[in-house]
Amino acid sequence: MGKTTGFLEYERQDGFVRKEADRVGDFREFHEQLSQADRQKQAARCMNCGIPFCQAGVMIAGMASGCPLHNLVPEWNDLVYRGRMAEAYRRLTITHSFPEFTSRVCPALCEAACTCGLHDAPVATKENEKSVIEYAYANDLVHEDSPEVRTGKKVAVVGSGPSGLAAAQLLNRRGHEVTVYERSDRVGGLLRYGIPNMKLDKLLIDRRIRLMEEAGVRFITGADVGNTVSAEDLKKEYDAVILCCGASNPRDIKAPGRDAGGIRFAVNFLSEVTKRLLDSDFEDVPTDLAKGRDVIVIGGGDTGNDCVGTCIRLGAKSVTQLEMMPEPPASRLPSNPWPQWPRILKVDYGQDEAIWKFGSDPRVYQTTVKEFIKDKKGDLKEVVLVSLKPVRDEKTGRMNMVPEEGTERRVPAGLVLIAAGFLGSEQYVTDAFGVERDGRTNVKTDAGKHLTSIPGIYTAGDMHRGQSLVVWAIAEGRSVAKEVDEHLMGYTNL
Ligand SMILES: Cc1cc2nc3c(=O)[nH]c(=O)nc-3n(C[C@H](O)[C@H](O)[C@H](O)COP(=O)(O)OP(=O)(O)OC[C@H]3O[C@@H](n4cnc5c(N)ncnc54)[C@H](O)[C@@H]3O)c2cc1C
Numbered sequence: 065m066g067k068t069t070g071f072l073e074y075e076r077q078d079g080f081v082r083k084e085a086d087r088v089g090d091f092r093e094f095h096e097q098l099s100q101a102d103r104q105k106q107a108a109r110c111m112n113c114g115i116p117f118c119q120a121g122v123m124i125a126g127m128a129s130g131c132p133l134h135n136l137v138p139e140w141n142d143l144v145y146r147g148r149m150a151e152a153y154r155r156l157t158i159t160h161s162f163p164e165f166t167s168r169v170c171p172a173l174c175e176a177a178c179t180c181g182l183h184d185a186p187v188a189t190k191e192n193e194k195s196v197i198e199y200a201y202a203n204d205l206v207h208e209d210s211p212e213v214r215t216g217k218k219v220a221v222v223g224s225g226p227s228g229l230a231a232a233q234l235l236n237r238r239g240h241e242v243t244v245y246e247r248s249d250r251v252g253g254l255l256r257y258g259i260p261n262m263k264l265d266k267l268l269i270d271r272r273i274r275l276m277e278e279a280g281v282r283f284i285t286g287a288d289v290g291n292t293v294s295a296e297d298l299k300k301e302y303d304a305v306i307l308c309c310g311a312s313n314p315r316d317i318k319a320p321g322r323d324a325g326g327i328r329f330a331v332n333f334l335s336e337v338t339k340r341l342l343d344s345d346f347e348d349v350p351t352d353l354a355k356g357r358d359v360i361v362i363g364g365g366d367t368g369n370d371c372v373g374t375c376i377r378l379g380a381k382s383v384t385q386l387e388m389m390p391e392p393p394a395s396r397l398p399s400n401p402w403p404q405w406p407r408i409l410k411v412d413y414g415q416d417e418a419i420w421k422f423g424s425d426p427r428v429y430q431t432t433v434k435e436f437i438k439d440k441k442g443d444l445k446e447v448v449l450v451s452l453k454p455v456r457d458e459k460t461g462r463m464n465m466v467p468e469e470g471t472e473r474r475v476p477a478g479l480v481l482i483a484a485g486f487l488g489s490e491q492y493v494t495d496a497f498g499v500e501r502d503g504r505t506n507v508k509t510d511a512g513k514h515l516t517s518i519p520g521i522y523t524a525g526d527m528h529r530g531q532s533l534v535v536w537a538i539a540e541g542r543s544v545a546k547e548v549d550e551h552l553m554g555y556t557n558l
């Protein structure tokens with residue numbers, strides 16, 4: 065429970081963050097850790113509230129409140145406070161597969177639901193989680209044990225994002241023979257080629273994959289299932305197949321001039337940047353992709369923010385981030401009480417860097433692109449922006465954002481990055497396995513289950529839930545592993 069009076073004695077303190085002027089010069093991680101003594105004080109703020117909403121992971125008003133993995137937050141906060149880090153690590157890994165990833169990229173649903181956060185700053189749980197896992201790695205506590213007995217059952221996991229990795233980890237621990245097929249040249253899914261290196265150092269993925277390989281998980285990269293690898297062969301060769309292919313079908317922007325050169329989907333752009341950095345051991349910084357250009361990022365979410373931070377590092381002349389919806393309030397509205405996920409204005413690292421570099425927040429609300437203007441060579445030259453206003457649809461009652469006449473204006477643009485979300489799974493994979501999809505093109509299963517419409521074929525992660533978060537993908541991967549294990553063995557002890 066931490067220290068009885070800790071929340072009264074200590075203020076929240078976050079780890080040191082490198083200053084913008086320093087960090088925009090490279091792609092290294094910029095969050096550093098507190099000393100062990102300061103970390104113990106932060107854990108001491110956990111107040112034994114009695115009902116730890118932080119670990120509930122329940123849906124309230126359509127949004128998750130608390131940790132979807134049901135991490136035993138108060139228990140390991142207490143152990144961190146007492147300096148019993150090895151035990152804290154063991155507690156953390158009862159429910160968690162890869163704390164090194166979430167403790168860097170998770171929006172910390174636990175903190176949004178922290179009781180201490182009702183009247184004061186919440187406990188710094190995400191950073192406490194990082195201190196536990198990094199302590200464990202530094203002290204050689206993190207192992208993937210090779211199972212003593214193998215079951216003789218074979219499982220194929222298609223896709224090596226966080227959901228596929230979590231499923232592979234548990235099924236291998238249980239003794240099944242697991243092979244992960246990945247179409248990309250490197251393992252990790254969006255952890256690798258999506259989330260930029262400054263937010264999640266790619267060495268952390270390599271560190272974990274090495275352990276999993278040593279424990280017996282087989283990874284095959286450059287294997288595009290449904291294309292270069294036959295789905296039928298997998299069905300024949302394996303006792304179960306788990307589809308963890310993500311929701312990589314990007315939402316496009318339909319506007320005149322869309323075929324202009326210089327308009328890219330955000331994830332393709334971010335992947336290319338990371339791949340070139342990794343291929344060259346960070347020597348080839350791909351400034352040619354954005355340097356000196358006026359960049360328009362379409363989409364005000366996390367992916368858009370990653371594009372802002374990346375383009376600043378690549379030397380963009382200006383960066384503007386368009387968001388269709390109105391600017392959120394600075395603090396919770398009465399209609400959005402604690403412990404719901406707070407729908408409030410957040411300034412993420414990319415926006416901070418844009419404020420530092422260009423003097424203002426890059427986000428322009430209630431705005432979209434009406435037209436892309438090309439030069440004589442067919443390359444992007446300008447975009448026509450238009451403001452949007454909310455109008456209620458009489459039939460459905462839904463509020464739609466519609467263009468406001470007379471608000472059009474032209475702005476220069478040398479690069480447009482579309483970060484407008486994802487439409488769901490890619491059809492060639494679902495067709496190859498013959499699995500049914502729902503109206504949102506996610507793979508269909510019964511509620512709370514992972515078995516698809518085809519016996520022996522399971523699904524998890526974004527491909528199942530739709531575009532989501534790393535923490536949810538890990539939760540899905542752990543959950544599908546249990547279902548598959550039960551199917552293979554008649555019961556599960558995972
Ligand atoms: C730019 C960006 C930034 C993000 N930032 C955050 C963040 O900060 N915090 C957070 O919590 N979430 C973030 N997310 C969301 C998060 O990354 C995803 O929710 C999560 O990675 C989903 O995991 P997954 O395993 O379901 O799929 P993915 O991570 O998408 O992995 C799917 C894998 O399957 C492979 N694959 C697909 N089809 C095939 C096939 N036919 N054969 C073989 N392999 C195949 C793909 O190559 C990929 O490697 C971000 C997403 C994006 C796009």
Ligand code: SF4
Pocket residue numbers: 130131132133135137166167170171172173174175189190193535
């Ligand atoms: S995984 Fe995310 S929500 Fe869960 S305890 Fe860690 S930071 Fe909090």
